[in-house]
Amino acid sequence: MAEVRLEPGPLEPDRALREFLDGANGEGAVVSFVGIARPASRDGVAVTGLYLDHYPGMTEASLATIAADSEARFGGTRAMVVHRYGQVNAGEAIVFVAAASKHRRSAFEAADYMMDRLKTEAAFWKREHRIDGAAWIEPTEQDRADTQRWSEACPE
Amino acid sequence: MPIHWCLESxxxxxxxxxxxxxxxxxxxxxxxxxxxxxxxxxxxxxxxDPAFAPLARASARACVDQAIVREDYVIRPGQEVAFVPPLSGG
Known part of the structure; x- marks a missing residue:
């Protein structure tokens, strides 16, 4: 059963990883990923932070679906997703994803799969605070293409 | 006896x-x-209200009880309704 959490405060990846490792169930591989709020926008303008609006209930469900799908797709994989909401300053961790599998390939792929889907399907609305003003942003074409590649072939 | 009094919620x-x-x-x-x-x-x-015009745009998706629904979905009293812009992802 995947562990999924939404957190308003600082996300401490080292603690999240420790917690995930403590839940070990005989897996031989653990892959973790930390996404950090970037200090610049896509077009290079300085960004002080982000505001992530969320829909209580629906947002958690969107994260849980993605984590559960990765566990089902990469058999024997255990998944964890921790995501920030609200104000996130540039340089702070915004998302933590971990996957544990019997062997490394599945763990790498499960983490990659979860991140690609989170980037397009997680129920968040993101406002970027740029030094020249605030703007609501949407997934890029690249984000959509990254998610799409998992529809093309099933590894197992 | 008025028949209108419970017609709206x-x-x-x-x-x-x-x-x-x-x-x-x-x-x-x-x-x-x-x-x-x-x-x-x-x-x-x-x-x-003219301020609600953005809610008439197709980009504003309707959710009922936290699931995105189609235009012909009939909303009943007591359901949770929301309008959301396109998701920005995490």
Missing amino acids: RLRILLFGSLGEQIGREIDADLPAEGCSVASLRMLLAER
Whole structure:
């Protein structure tokens, strides 16, 4: 059963990883990923932070679906997703994803799969605070293409 | 005996992202007892207040009980209704 959490405060990846490792169930591989709020926008303008609006209930469900799908797709994989909401300053961790599998390939792929889907399907609305003003942003074409590649072939 | 008094119920509509910022986090509407389609609700709101015009746009997706629904979905009293802009992802 995947562990999924939404957190308003600082996300401490080292603690999240420790917690995930403590839940070990005989897996031989653990892959973790930390996404950090970037200090610049896509077009290079300085960004002080982000505001992530969320829909209580629906947002958690969107994260849980993605984590559960990765566990089902990469058999024997255990998944964890921790995501920030609200104000996130540039340089702070915004998302933590971990996957544990019997062997490394599945763990790498499960983490990659979860991140690609989170980037397009997680129920968040993101406002970027740029030094020249605030703007609501949407997934890029690249984000959509990254998610799409998992529809093309099933590894197992 | 009046037959109108229980014909409408108060519907609370939640708004997120840019819609919440532009219009407010929450608005109310009167919902007929027999319900109302998403498409009709959009028209009703846009006619009531020009500020609600963004809710009539196709990019504002309607959610009922936290799931995205189609335009012909009939909203019933007591359901949770929201309009959301396109997801920005995590």
